[in-house]
Structures are given as structure tokens and as C-alpha cells.
Amino acid sequence: MTTFFSCDDFIEKARAFHGCASPGLMIGASMTELALHSLGRIQDYHALCETVRDLPDAVQLLTPCTTGNGRLHVLELGRFALTLYRHFDGRGVRVFLDIAKTAGWPHIRRWALGSDGSDDRARVRLEHEIRKAGISILSASPVQMKSVFLQDSVRETMVACIACGEPHPAAAGPLCRACAGQSPYVPKLPAVARHMP
Ligand SMILES: [Zn+2]
Numbered sequence: 001m002t003t004f005f006s007c008d009d010f011i012e013k014a015r016a017f018h019g020c021a022s023p024g025l026m027i028g029a030s031m032t033e034l035a036l037h038s039l040g041r042i043q044d045y046h047a048l049c050e051t052v053r054d055l056p057d058a059v060q061l062l063t064p065c066t067t068g069n070g071r072l073h074v075l076e077l078g079r080f081a082l083t084l085y086r087h088f089d090g091r092g093v094r095v096f097l098d099i100a101k102t103a104g105w106p107h108i109r110r111w112a113l114g115s116d117g118s119d120d121r122a123r124v125r126l127e128h129e130i131r132k133a134g135i136s137i138l139s140a141s142p143v144q145m146k147s148v149f150l151q152d153s154v155r156e157t158m159v160a161c162i163a164c165g166e167p168h169p170a171a172a173g174p175l176c177r178a179c180a181g182q183s184p185y186v187p188k189l190p191a192v193a194r195h196m197p
Helices: 007-018 023-039 055-062 106-112 120-137 178-182
Strands: 045-049 072-074 081-086 091-097 138-144 158-160 167-169
Touching: 007 023, 007 055, 023 055, 023 081, 023 091, 023 106, 023 120, 023 138, 045 055, 055 072, 055 081, 106 120, 120 138
Parallel strands: 045 072
Antiparallel strands: 045 081, 081 091, 091 138, 158 167
16 A cells, blocks of 8 residues: 555544544545645645545544644545645646546446445455555646635624624624524524423
8 A cells, every 4th residue: 555654543533533444544644645745745735525524534533634724625526536625726636536547446436426335354455455555546636726715714893783792704794603503503482382281
């Protein structure tokens, strides 16, 4: 397996951070390392993941890019791909799992096409293939990011929402987005109703 990191070391970190060293996380680690290598290991870079599944955690484990520091962007495009790019000019490299290169790796191919080997033997074989295949199942190509991904996030002016009272961006208007109908929570029942049988 051609890698730039210690596989066992990564598995241990992955278990502590992600809960397990899933196939997606293992492949994601190779993708991150290939992207880092292609980028030339510069300091000022951001990451973009095209899926919410596994990849963002591989990036967070192996790079300084996290969702919390604003350097990891996640777009749910449903593609198992990630890009690392220079923040100052948007030039970067996109790495993806190349299905054309999985012909010799039947378990990886099945996993990539959505059928999870559910029994233990299939899982062991999949992990074995991932370790052996390394970066050979990946492709990389240069990309130029759109300018929206280069702008530094400017701290917005905040005002108190007229309904919940919590600070929110003034640009959204007097109601915060949650009170304006985008709340993910079921509305609370009035106190009186809660005590009714
Ligand atoms: Zn509100």
C-alpha cells in the first residue's frame, strides 16, 4: 500500500474520533494524503468534501481543516471526492475514487456502488483490498475554485430576534431563520396543554 502515513496509527486515531475505521474513512485517508502530496504541503489551504459521509472526518483527522475553523467546506453532491485548494488564489487539486480503476478490486467496487458487504468475511476482504490498493484506485486533477470559496468570512452584524430573543445575523431581518420557519424542532406545546391527560 502506497501511503504517506502509518495505517495502524490512523486506524487508532479514527476509532477514537469517528467511532470506527470505516472503509470510507480509510479510503478518505488515502485521498487526503494524495491531495496533500499533490498540493505541495503548503500551509494556507482549505478543503472541500463533496459528501457528508466519512470524508470530512478523514480531512479533520489528517489536516488542520475543520468545520469549526472554517477551513473545511462540505457540499452534499453525493460524490466521494475531496479538494484541497490554496486559499489565496483558489488553485487546488480534486481527488476522487475512480470507478474505472476498481476493476481489480471487486470489494472496493461493490462498496463504491453502494452495496455494503454485510458479513464479516466480506468486510475483512474489503479492508484488505483498501490497504493493498492504496492510492491506485484514485485519480486527481487540478481545479480552480469559484471566488465565493476564497472570501474570508466577515463577522456579520447581529441583532436579537423579535420572537426568541437570540442574536442572529441582522441581514436576515427581525426574525431569525428558525423562528421564520426553518426550525428543526417540533414546536413546544403550551404549558397548560402539557399537563392535560
Ligand atoms: Zn428567533
